[in-house]
Amino acid sequence: MATHTSTGIAARSNVQKASLAVGAVFLLVGVLGFVPGITANFDQLHLAGHHSEAMLLGLFQVSALHNIVHLLFGAAGVVLAKTAGGARSFLLYGGIIYLVLFVYGLVVPQDSAGNFVPLNGFDNGLHLLLGVGMVALALVLTKGRAKARA
Numbered sequence: 001m002a003t004h005t006s007t008g009i010a011a012r013s014n015v016q017k018a019s020l021a022v023g024a025v026f027l028l029v030g031v032l033g034f035v036p037g038i039t040a041n042f043d044q045l046h047l048a049g050h051h052s053e054a055m056l057l058g059l060f061q062v063s064a065l066h067n068i069v070h071l072l073f074g075a076a077g078v079v080l081a082k083t084a085g086g087a088r089s090f091l092l093y094g095g096i097i098y099l100v101l102f103v104y105g106l107v108v109p110q111d112s113a114g115n116f117v118p119l120n121g122f123d124n125g126l127h128l129l130l131g132v133g134m135v136a137l138a139l140v141l142t143k144g145r146a147k148a149r150a
Contacts, residue, residue, distance in 0.1 A: 002146070012081070015141040019087030022094075022134065023077020030070030033062045050115040061120040088142050095134030102127040 036042035039056050042064070045064060046052035052063035073094065080086035100119075105124035108114040119127075 008106045013084045013141070015138065016081045016087040018141055019081035019090045021138075022091065023074045023081060025081075026070050026074030026077060028074075029056070030067050030074055032056060033067030033070065034064075036049075038067075046055050048116050048118075049113070049119040050111055052118055059122045060126065061118045061123060063118055066117050084142070088138050091134045091138035093117055095101065095131045095136075095138060097131075098127045098134060099131035102131055117129070 032038045033054075033056050034045075039045065039054050039062060041053045041055055044052065045054035045062070048063050048065040050061075051076045052061065053065075054062050056062045077090050077094070079091040101119075102124055105119040105127060108119075110118070110120060117123075
């Protein structure tokens with residue numbers, strides 16, 4: 001049975017694996033946001049703002065800026081997965097960012113200039129799930145690590 005120690009896969013902690021997985025999903029979502037067919041109304045994709053009518057998977061309102069943010073966020077998750085501390089930080093602070101984005105989506109009217117990302121109801125629900133999930137991963141997967149160092 002072969003192990004992957006030469007590539008470092010076996011040596012990664014669970015929090016690093018989670019950060020890598022979450023980062024990879026964000027990269028995939030960022031790319032898919034630029035793919036006609038997967039993104040409905042692709043011809044109405046705007047750089048930014050609530051006027052973009054492009055809908056990833058027919059549900060999530062996206063713009064070029066929204067897709068680029070997903071790509072950058074995904075790249076951060078992959079890069080920060082190189083260390084356990086970086087992975088934990090990505091999941092924890094990234095999750096907090098998504099919780100703030102959830103609240104922002106609730107407060108800012110969908111048809112206002114403040115909705116520059118843009119966000120709709122499906123985005124808001126997903127941001128809540130992402131925020132809670134990422135924070136939970138950061139805390140659960142590193143629980144006891146601080147105790148072990150002390």
